[in-house]
Amino acid sequence: MPDVQGRSDGRQVAIARVGVKRLRYPVRLNEAGHAHPSVAEWTLDVALSADRKGAHMSRLVAWLDDLHLAEVGLSAEVLPQLLDGLLRRLEAQAGGLEARFPFFVRKAAPVSGVQSLLEAQGVWQARRGLDGVTQVSLQVDAPVKSLCPCSKEVSDYGAHNQRSIVSMQVVLRPHSAMGLSELLRVAELAASSEIWPLLKRGDEKWVTERAYDNPKFVEDLIRDVAAALRVDSRVASFTVEVENFESIHAHSAWARVEHGG
Amino acid sequence: MPDVQGRSDGRQVAIARVGVKRLRYPVRLNEAGHAHPSVAEWTLDVALSADRKGAHMSRLVAWLDDLHLAEVGLSAEVLPQLLDGLLRRLEAQAGGLEARFPFFVRKAAPVSGVQSLLEAQGVWQARRGLDGVTQVSLQVDAPVKSLCPCSKEVSDYGAHNQRSIVSMQVVLRPHSAMGLSELLRVAELAASSEIWPLLKRGDEKWVTERAYDNPKFVEDLIRDVAAALRVDSRVASFTVEVENFESIHAHSAWARVEHGG
Amino acid sequence: MPDVQGRSDGRQVAIARVGVKRLRYPVRLNEAGHAHPSVAEWTLDVALSADRKGAHMSRLVAWLDDLHLAEVGLSAEVLPQLLDGLLRRLEAQAGGLEARFPFFVRKAAPVSGVQSLLEAQGVWQARRGLDGVTQVSLQVDAPVKSLCPCSKEVSDYGAHNQRSIVSMQVVLRPHSAMGLSELLRVAELAASSEIWPLLKRGDEKWVTERAYDNPKFVEDLIRDVAAALRVDSRVASFTVEVENFESIHAHSAWARVEHGG
């Protein structure tokens, strides 16, 4: 059969990234010494030089299926090696892989100690440029609680508070490693309070009072996260976004900081 | 050209609803004596008897385009008459139209009086059954604030609170009318506090203290909404759902009540 | 500490369903003799009589965590028994559980036989009413391909085609069982062609020609699904919706059929 994608192209436009998107596959996620089931959404792409007509996209799917990640498991350590395999399979010099997935951390409530699994969103990414340099990055979208300092100060009692999402994208230096749950912890420590799926009444009292004692604007939250990441020697560069789903408005307060890169 | 849709079908399966979905069109929305721009997402469908092969879907789009709702405007009063036109155009006995759109209510902040537009989601629906009876309904998804009574009672200070969405779907009795902003107001009055896009510091103090003085479980909120709708003589039946986007969890508290129908 | 939720309420409004929503937990999914990782989104709720102030929502989370579904696994057979446990834990007469999750079916391409995992959305639900009757249902949202008969007939060559989603919700008769992949198969057989994540060129030829040989309107697709489910003695009632993400429009063609119930 004719190999249409393998032909040459005369438009003189190189394509930085071409591949497949929204490809979901089950995965056993290995994180911080624990493994649990998840489903990862993959973006797999390669660079295409100006003279090549097309990428062989079906090879990207075949490559992923061959990994048997539901049985073998996926961990951050193997990302560079996976990328090597992908690029060889596609006969490509440059390209990347990205997996987005929910991950779960077992937490004990602050007073009762009852346990439950907190969900956060994680992303693992590895990308090699045309310069041959491979970059590994991770991202966590962490759910936390924020309580408004202004509301607390101007009110005789109470203070409005809400769910916030802290999104941290970190590019690691070569030979560095950072766990998803470690990054989640940075956001939790910067928030008015961390949160738990399961809280008994004594825990609810603890979280309520902890947040009231520890008010944070969206600006405070993002600064505390940025200050923590800035001094981490494993971090080459990072971007942080914080979104507060304001409980006194129908819109969000939002901030963004970039560092390095 | 051959009329494939107009042919007969031998499978003996009548189709309750067939038509177009996710069709968005600009609209001037007339609500409570005011008009403002919006964009409505339409579902337009007809009943198809077992012996008819297909519906003429393009006529549904032509019907909508001919209404020129961006200039003429759309209001709840004309829904039955619009439905008449749609069914005639499709030569159908039964069918329905549904428009979902953001709508906006001008509100003044509780202390400063500064004004802004609160967004809520609205739905207008008209549907005629094979029995020839036409039903008109409206739905509002209202953003409000809820504050947890348990958290307030067990804590020495503070109380967790969060954004909530109150979704009210109301089927009206014949010849009855109810404004979207009227239905929004039912949710606002049942909440720990209503919310505003624009609040100055004095307003923020008011909202904070108002919510603290007025704690509501998801159960309280839905019961107060249900109790208000139950005694409204214009209401034939209703469904209410309330979702609290808990600020101490990453999941929601949720409740549902159905009445009549 | 005070038990605020356990108090009585004077508003005389019973709540049909109250509980938690959007609670995601990792799960090992057992389906058709195979197990694979997934993440389920749970809605867990109970009925609340008019005189009871509130539900003990934290018990719903504790109940789910205690199941250890990431290790033990979840299968359709245990749904009624899980529901028993949930209602006992909440001291509730009526209530329900619902799990929504992506599930994966290993498929071999039609010509080359290369294998890959097709993703579909599944729902398992069990619900007991105040009459003490328990109902078990399943839902599959199946991705398939549809090719337009009208476009084929009026055109000298080619025919527009697109991705379609067939959503089938089936309530089972007591003591009946039906697999998710079995229900997925009903949709695949009714479509112009089933689809695969991984296809080689010979497979792509097969799918292209198969769809062209087998054109289906949204009406044909839904009728063929309904006709298949109607004669299945395990099915007490069902609802089917089909949505074609039309490739010649930016909106969808859509149909809905209800049967029994």
Place this chain on the structure above:
Amino acid sequence: MPDVQGRSDGRQVAIARVGVKRLRYPVRLNEAGHAHPSVAEWTLDVALSADRKGAHMSRLVAWLDDLHLAEVGLSAEVLPQLLDGLLRRLEAQAGGLEARFPFFVRKAAPVSGVQSLLEAQGVWQARRGLDGVTQVSLQVDAPVKSLCPCSKEVSDYGAHNQRSIVSMQVVLRPHSAMGLSELLRVAELAASSEIWPLLKRGDEKWVTERAYDNPKFVEDLIRDVAAALRVDSRVASFTVEVENFESIHAHSAWARVEHGG
């Protein structure tokens, strides 16, 4: 009342962008000499130096409300002037405004000439950096049709085709102007076929045959768009992404090109 946001901060972290997000407001959209209703989702933000505690977010909402865009109308020409006003109101040196909205283009079907409104997504953005330079950009997400060249070539008849979204983000050179519908046209001309909401049978034949005569990989589509934008003297830099919602798979084919910047 105390001005908590106006205080100083000691953490030495400047915030590149802080403000409000997901703030929706009705708007009369002026585009290419025509005006129509729409609803814009705004992100409004300013830069905050390391020594300033917080931004006065309520002023961002007040600024937007004062514009009365539902009556006055919004057009690309006024973006720099709007940004001036926003920065003055917030007493900020740097910051940006972004409006995302559905826009509609009246199109006549290719054979019958019947008219309807095609929806696309538009973004207008203006941003001033700490260097005092203001950049204006526009983005269009254009729905089109793509037909697979490989499928056409290997099959005896037919070819799979699907809806595609072409996302083009263009930064304009100073004193340059480009209409949203002009950018939409670039994508339509590069596709296998443009699409329309309303098509009669003769039009459907035209679109079907046009796409079959004009097959395009995702690589072809993005190259043709990039080649067109590359030679436009008004364009300082651009990013294009194309996503094909494959009708033979449940995932997407996808490509990305960046140029200049």
